[in-house]
Amino acid sequence: MITGYDHVQVAIPAGGEDAARGFYAALLTMTERPKPAALAGRGGCWFVAGNAVLHLGVETPFAPARKAHPAFLSTDLDALRARLGAAGYPCVDSSDEIPGVRRFHCPDPFGNRLEFQQA
Numbered sequence: 001m002i003t004g005y006d007h008v009q010v011a012i013p014a015g016g017e018d019a020a021r022g023f024y025a026a027l028l029t030m031t032e033r034p035k036p037a038a039l040a041g042r043g044g045c046w047f048v049a050g051n052a053v054l055h056l057g058v059e060t061p062f063a064p065a066r067k068a069h070p071a072f073l074s075t076d077l078d079a080l081r082a083r084l085g086a087a088g089y090p091c092v093d094s095s096d097e098i099p100g101v102r103r104f105h106c107p108d109p110f111g112n113r114l115e116f117q118q119a
Contacts, residue, residue: 007046008070010112011059017045019109020056027087028072028080030054064111071115077102080116 012020024030030047034040043058052072074080081091084106091106094115102118 005053007053007055009055009057010065010070010108011062012044012056012110012112013062014043014058014060016056016058016110017043020045023109024054024056027083062110064107064113066111066113069105069113069115071103071117074116074118077104077116077118081106 021032024045024047025032028047028049030049030052033046033048033053035044035046044056046056047054050073052070054070081104084091089106091104093104095102095104097103103115105113105115108114
């Protein structure tokens with residue numbers, strides 16, 4: 001019955017939209033998608049890259065997701081890791097945990113855990 005995902009939502013703190021744009025749009029090169037007018041007043045922002053659709057929603061009080069996480073596919077994992085590292089984001093290699101899967105974890109600006117895998 002399930003055919004896929006429409007989107008994944010990750011929480012951000014109130015007022016975090018500019019930092020989110022700097023990370024998800026500028027650094028990860030995702031494209032911001034406008035929120036529908038009925039939802040825009042709630043804050044947050046939406047991003048898309050390929051089939052990956054990410055909704056960032058404001059949560060008060062905010063607590064970063066340190067275990068739950070989206071896992072993004074990348075066409076160039078090494079370049080992405082270098083880009084994140086150069087921007088000051090710590091990347092932790094996790095490739096030895098799942099045989100045959102190259103991946104690493106990195107926090108977003110709010111401390112949410114993100115996973116990146118080679119497509």
